[in-house]
Amino acid sequence: MSPFRHRPRPRAVPVAAAVLLGGLAVVEAWTDPTFRPYFGSLVWVAAWIAVSLASQVRWPAAGAVAVAASFPLGELLGPPGPGGAGLIAVLVAVAYAGYATAPRVSRLAVAACIVTFVVTDAVRAGISWDSIFFPAIFVPAWWTGSLVRREQARAREIASLATQLDAQREASAHAAVVEERARIAREVHDSVAHSLSVMTLQLGGLRRQLGPLLDDRPAERDIMLGLERLGRQSVEELRATVGILRTPRDDDADFSSPVSLARAGDLVDDVRAAGLDLSLETTGDLTALPRAVDVAAYRVAQEALSNVLRHAPGARTVLQVRHENDAVEVAVRDDGTGSGGLPGQADGHEDEPAATGGHGLVGMRERTGMFGGSLSAGPVAEGGFEVRARFPIGRGWQ
Structure with a gap:
C-alpha cells in the first residue's frame, strides 16, 4: 500500500483554482475581441471549468479530464479554440492530479487530457502544430505535480526514519545503561559485599573468642559490638544498592536499607x-x-x-x-x-x-x-x- 494513499490533500488548491480561473475565463471572454461575440457561450464554458476544478477536491484525476473536456465543449458551443484561461486551467488540473493521485491513475488522466485536446483539434483543423504543443505542455505539468508528490513522500520517509533512529538510539543507550548497572551490581555483590560479609563474620568470631577478656573492658566490648553492627549495616546497604542497580525503575527498588x-x-x-x-x-x-x-x-x-x-x-x-x-x-x-x-x-x-x-x-x-x-x-x-x-x-x- 502506498504511504500516501491516505494522506490529506490540500483541498484549498482546486477550490482556489476554480474561483480564480473561472473568473479569469469570464474576464477573458469579455475583454478579448475574438471571444466577445461568444460571451454567453463562454460563460457556460467558464462555469464548466470552475465546477470541474472544484470536483478535484473529491476526484483529482476525473476532475482533470473534465477540465480538459472544456475544449470540445467550447467547440460545440461555437467559440474558436481554447482560450488562455482554459489552457491554464488544464495545466493546473493535470499538475494537481499528478500530485494528489497515484502515478498509475494520474498517468491515465494526463493521457486522456492529451487525447481529448489532440482529437478535438484534429477534428477542428486537422493535424497541426497544436497536436505536438498540447502533449509538450501537459506532460511537464503532470511531471511537476508528481515531483512535488515524490519529494513530500521522501521528506516524510526521512522524518519517519529519523524518528526510528532516535528510538533505536534511545533503546540502545537504555540497554547499555541496564547492562552496565547489572555489571556493577555483580561486581559489588561478588567482591565488596562478599568480602565485607566475611570480615563481619570474622569480627564476630573474634569478639566471641575474646569474650572473657572483654567482660572486664566494657568500652572495648562496645567498640567491637559497634564494628559488628556497622559491618552488618554496610552489608545491608550494599545489598540494597545491588537491588537498586538491578531494578529497571527506581520506583520499584527495594529501599529496605537502614x-x-x-x-x-x-x-x-x-x-x-x-x-x-x-x-x-x-x-x-x-x-x-x-x-x-x-x-x-x-x-x-x-x-x-x-x-x-x-x-x-x-x-x-x-x-x-x-x-x-x-x-x-x-x-x-x-x-x-x-x-x-x-x-x-x-x-x-x-x-x-x-x-x-x-x-x-x-x-x-x-x-x-x-x-x-x-x-x-x-x-x-x-x-x-x-x-x-x-x-x-x-x-x-x-
Whole structure:
C-alpha cells in the first residue's frame, strides 16, 4: 500500500483554482475581441471549468479530464479554440492530479487530457502544430505535480526514519545503561559485599573468642559490638544498592536499607563508640521524607561526622536534623577543641582535601546540588567548624 494513499490533500488548491480561473475565463471572454461575440457561450464554458476544478477536491484525476473536456465543449458551443484561461486551467488540473493521485491513475488522466485536446483539434483543423504543443505542455505539468508528490513522500520517509533512529538510539543507550548497572551490581555483590560479609563474620568470631577478656573492658566490648553492627549495616546497604542497580525503575527498588535520617540515632551511637563527644538534635517528622532526599541528607551527615573524626577527634560536636514543610536541613558543628587541627587553626577541616587526599566536601556539594540544595562549610565566629546542608523538598521527589 502506498504511504500516501491516505494522506490529506490540500483541498484549498482546486477550490482556489476554480474561483480564480473561472473568473479569469469570464474576464477573458469579455475583454478579448475574438471571444466577445461568444460571451454567453463562454460563460457556460467558464462555469464548466470552475465546477470541474472544484470536483478535484473529491476526484483529482476525473476532475482533470473534465477540465480538459472544456475544449470540445467550447467547440460545440461555437467559440474558436481554447482560450488562455482554459489552457491554464488544464495545466493546473493535470499538475494537481499528478500530485494528489497515484502515478498509475494520474498517468491515465494526463493521457486522456492529451487525447481529448489532440482529437478535438484534429477534428477542428486537422493535424497541426497544436497536436505536438498540447502533449509538450501537459506532460511537464503532470511531471511537476508528481515531483512535488515524490519529494513530500521522501521528506516524510526521512522524518519517519529519523524518528526510528532516535528510538533505536534511545533503546540502545537504555540497554547499555541496564547492562552496565547489572555489571556493577555483580561486581559489588561478588567482591565488596562478599568480602565485607566475611570480615563481619570474622569480627564476630573474634569478639566471641575474646569474650572473657572483654567482660572486664566494657568500652572495648562496645567498640567491637559497634564494628559488628556497622559491618552488618554496610552489608545491608550494599545489598540494597545491588537491588537498586538491578531494578529497571527506581520506583520499584527495594529501599529496605537502614540509611535514613529517621535512624540518625544509630549513626550517632556508632560515632560515639568511635570516641567522639556527639549529641543529636532533631526537629520535625523524619519518617515522611522522600526517599532520595532522605538518603542524600543521611550521607551528608555521615560524611561530615567522618570529617570531624579525622580532623577534630576530641571536639564536642552536635548533629542537627530539621525537617520543615519545604526542606530538610542537616548541620554538623564542632566546638574547635579537637586535637587533629594543623598549627594555627582550631581543626583541619579547611585543608581536608589536601591533608587527606579525600573529596568529602566535594561529594557533599554534589549530593546537595543534585536536588537543587545548598551546602555551606567553614569556621564559625564562636570557634569551631560547621557543615550545613539544605535539601528543598518538591513534588518531583515525592
